[in-house]
Amino acid sequence: MLGALTCGSLLFPGLFHAFRKTLRWTFSSWTDADVVCVSERLVSAIHGSLATAAGVRVVTSCSDVMTDSHWLVNAFVVFGAPYMAHDIYAMYLSHFLNHGVRGQAGKASSHSLQTVRAFLAKDWTLVLHHLSLLFVFMPIALFFRRGLGDFFVGCMFITEFSTPFVSIGKILIQLGLDNTRLHKVNGIVILLTFFMCRILIFPFMYWMYGRQFGIPLHKVPFHLPLHCNLGNLVILAPQVYWFILLLKKARRLYLRQKRV
Template identity: 35%
Template sequence: MGMLAICNAGSLIAATNLVISLHPEDKITVKRGAALTALGFVYFMTLFELLNSLALSTGAGARFRHKYRLSCGDVLDITNKLVSAVQAALSCVTGAIVCLWSCTRDFMRSSHYMSEAYAWFGAAYFFYDIWSMYMVHVQMNSNPEVSSSKRRLSKNGSAPLSSGDSTVQKKQGTTFLDYCKHEPVILMHHLFIGGFGFLVIVYLRGNLGDCTFGFVYLMELSTPFVSVRGILSRMRLKSSRLYIVNGILMLLTFFVCRVLSLPYVCLMYSRVLGLSYVDAIRSLPTGCKISICILLLPQLYWFYLMSAGALKMLFGTGKKSASFSGGDVAPSSLPCGGCGECARCAAQAGASQCGAAQCGAPQCSAVPPGKAHKRS
């Protein structure tokens, strides 16, 4: 774990050292850019592994997993979202630097090396994340091998471990090709951003400035709130005040940074040209207008879905149902006081009570087949 921490911190320091001495309007050479990409791979992969080690191999991590009844798949999903939030923070820092430099000078021509530098460094994230999400997919679609019918204690005896902490056995449908078929949209998104988006920022824009790309980087400001939302869901805290507050912040940042940002950039462009808003948009090359639509239309759709979900959560009257993906169920409200997966267990075990060997829920492996859950 110590070596992971050293490699993680060292890669970020080395990447910073590669660009810190450059003049703001310098270009990133291919050699320097390739080094940044390699360091990006090291940084994001070691960060993912470091967080997993903290959660799966320490006493504090064991207590955390036990408290929130997290399986190994839950842990990997949480750490994947934490790395995503870190990447978003780095992207926002880059966007702020670029906007403060380029947008306050020549809108059409001014550039800052950070836009290209982070394009090289950040491209590694999108390809790392494909691998990371595949690891989560494998864990979520695997059966735990239960070595004992009783709950196992960690080495220091601080907390019992869930069945998700044991070695997993792959089911059918967990090959990488199966994952690609299962998640084609997110896969294409990552390949598009990490490939075509990188080429646009580094090569295809020619001598044009990067003020617009600064706003594109700032679109990631909502991502940490999206990640926290997913993490709280995994921890079964969807009914908590923190979940509601985070959801409101997520909506606000998403609306400002993803829905309003591109129209605002078009407004800045119209002022530079001295044209009306509509005429300025009409004057854009066809490729630019298509790119704006590709970026903006999905944001509008996602914002609609998020808003509808928020309204349903705040004003809906229906009872919340338990779900294995993170529904909120208070153990005390269940007949058995367990994990809230009784119906799922019964369906898989073929019995009216939970069966340990067949159920994938973290709490269910704590009891022998045919016995009801006990309160943890």
């Protein structure tokens, strides 16, 4: 586990630093805010791809959804923990640079409690999501499962499948390609992958559990402990919220392009 933690602690901050250096040299006209934003998105896409690959490997390897285990589960939970901590920092830095540019006509502001509050007010759902993964999901996955349910943890990894496409969308906008066909196709892929892997994944897990124990899907929640159902609802709720935001954004873009 120490090896996985060390790899994650070196990889994600290292990639972020490397991308910043490369982008600053490649796109000399970009501001620091642009460079940090795209660097954060590239690292996020890499983490999402790795998480999805790990999840698919675990899910396809577990024939028994409760008792089968795979070494990747605990290893990737520990490996991905530094990313969650670093991404909070990267998101704050991106917000800070944008806030300084937009709020003070190009003059950099200083770090303060006010800038932290402004960041938390804007991105509190993402920060809460990351902190929950660090301080709730990780301890449960590592210490309180008693070796059960690797299949379901693998499904949680697969929820990151939409993340690379979300990152690609942000990068395309940064490159001025938001009116291209590529951006439109990517937007459709985002909606489909988000809905399938962050929302439908929950009834899929219930269905797989019911299938193994011969329980109809609509009766599965009544055969599970209350804390399992509540935990799933807590994870599902922000996914539904973000999906609604994606739908609203897609509708705005469609109406805007229709008027052009």
